[in-house]
Amino acid sequence: MSEILTDHTTLDTSELLPAMAADKPDKFKILVATDLTDESIAFIEECEGCHVLRLPPTNLTAIRDGLMIAHALIARDDVPVDAALLEHAKYLRVIARVGAGLNHLDVDAATERGIIVMHTPGTNAIAAAEHTLTLMLALSRKLVAVHDSLKDGWWLLDRKRQAGVQLHGKTLGIIGFGKVGRGVAKRCLAFGMTVLAYDPYISEEQLDDERVLLVGFDELLQRSDYISLHVAATRETERIIDADVIQQMKPGTRLINTAYGGAVDEDALAQAVKDGHLAGVAVDVFSEEPPYNSPLIGLDNVIHTPHIGDNTVEAAQDLSIQIVRQVIDALHGKDYRNVVNMPFLPGVDFGRVQPYLILAERIGMLQHALAHNPIRRVAVEYRGEEVAGLVKPLTVALLKGLLTPILGAKVNYINAPLIAHERGLQVTQTKGLKTGSYTNLVSCEVRREDGSELVMAGTLFDQSEPRIVQIDEYRMDFVPEGHLLIAGSYDKPGVIGRVGTFLAENDINVASWRTGRATPGGHTLTVITLDHFLPDDALETLRQQDFIRHAIQVEIQ
Secondary structure, eight states, X not given: OOEEOOOOTTOOOTTHHHHHHHHSXXXXXXXXXXXXXXXXXXXXXXXXXXXXXEOOTTOHHHHHHHTTTOSEEEEOTXXXXXXXXXXXXXXXXXXXXXXXXXXXXXXXXXXXXXOEEEOOTTTTHHHHHHHHHXXXXXXXXXXXXXXXXXXXXXXXXXXXXXXXXXXXTOEEEEEOOXXXXXXXXXXXXXXXXXXXXXXXXXXXXGOSOTTSEEOOHHHHXXXXXXXXXXXXXXXXXXXXXXXXXXXXXXXXXXXXXXXXXXXXXXXXXXXXXXXXXXXXEEESOOSSSSOTTOTXXXXXXXXEOSSOTTOSHHHXXXXXXXXXXXXXXXXTTSXXXXXXXXXXXXXXXXXXXXXXXXXXXXXXXXXXXXXXXXXXXXXXXXXXXXXXXXXXHHHHHHHHHHHHHHHGGGOOTTTHHHHHHHTTOEXXXXXXXXXXXXXXXXXXXXXXXXXXXXXXXXXXXXXTEEEEEEETTEEXXXXXXXXXXXXXXXXXXXXXXXXXXXXHHTTOOEEEEEEEESSTTSEEXXXXXXXSOOXXXXXXXXXXXXXXXXXXXXXXX
16 A cells, blocks of 8 residues: 655654655555556556555645655656755665756756666656647647637627738747657658758657758747747756847747747847737746746747646546666666666667676676776776677676675665765776677776776676686686686696685685686686685685695685
């Protein structure tokens, strides 16, 4: 069952929350501070190992208290999440935003704490596109004004003044050509409009309809009768529409914003409507929500709606079920869809990538274990089709492996690059490491503080089982898992037998044994998987043997 706390300013959670934490110590506690469908709440409740705590988004004090025990937070942008709030979130692993926006969410602060930040881009694309068309049509036909006229008892107050304009034959300029922008284009083409699009991250080859013309920003401003914003909230798009930009628009242009409030200068928009330079403005989003101080509210020739672009029954259901599935999968480590601060590209099959991530992480662990001095530089090389597009996630996994023996659970896929940077660890991508020929190979060379270097390489067997195939000049073949004894020795007769006898005398069973040598009669490197570790005194005795150069034990889980 989920716990539902009511919206009350005097809500006291000081006793309730600790009781909940003690009552369900083995469950992931998911704090839901927004409206989700009953089906999605039931999905969480029926998921083994999960428990729901529901709070109203208006009660920020209760949310702060709830975060003291929560492993995940599901909310919209009406719940601000900053560094101060995260100070209370000791166990928080996931922040999930319902919708595409990340307004009022300090992603950097979450990243520093190793917290996953995810959203649901594109899920509400149809609803948002249809609402954009609703606003365009209402603006064009002066729908609100004529509705109010009739409500006030006037049938045809002034037919000329009530005359609207048609979309057919007009030019629409779309700024931001993602899923919503494409949805708007498709619908407006059906109205017989000419559609221009501006998006610096889209090429001609990526357009799925040749009737859409990709143009520069200035050309779009100068040619469009209607301009519709569909940009993401970034530093680049902050106030992309300001007073100077508005002056470049044709007189009589109509502007629609269903993207995010910060994309426009509301004062400049309001002034342009008053001056008559803009024939109308329609907005669903505001720089401050609720928009108590917006100059656009109540202005003639402005249509405003209360951020309802994605508020349809169908979109609500899709968004709700998608976000809870994403959260549950992330908490259980099954998948990381739509995460904005993890190094995974959209559409990547996490199940296919995961074995390579495990391989890279274990290479990092072994590099740390074999380092006699602090590691100062890491050079990575990835060869083969399967790993060609995984440079960033594999490097992050490798860094996590390097840092976990030092920092434990404090380091993860989210904050590993940041921690590595803070510790002065230089990371580069290289080519030409002296490693063997395999179809797909993950290789890493580290340079230690004393100037020494070590190369390690691994691959997958059957596309699933990580194997280390090389350590420096030694060709190997072992699974980096379990209790490992890694020993350097001299290549001479009897060494393997003497080591085996020594292990037997200490009642240690051998699961697997791999020995590689650089040259006959030279040095060898042996990796033995043990059922149990040698006791410390026995390990030290082994190190003292005249045929042993060095020996360490490493546990990899």
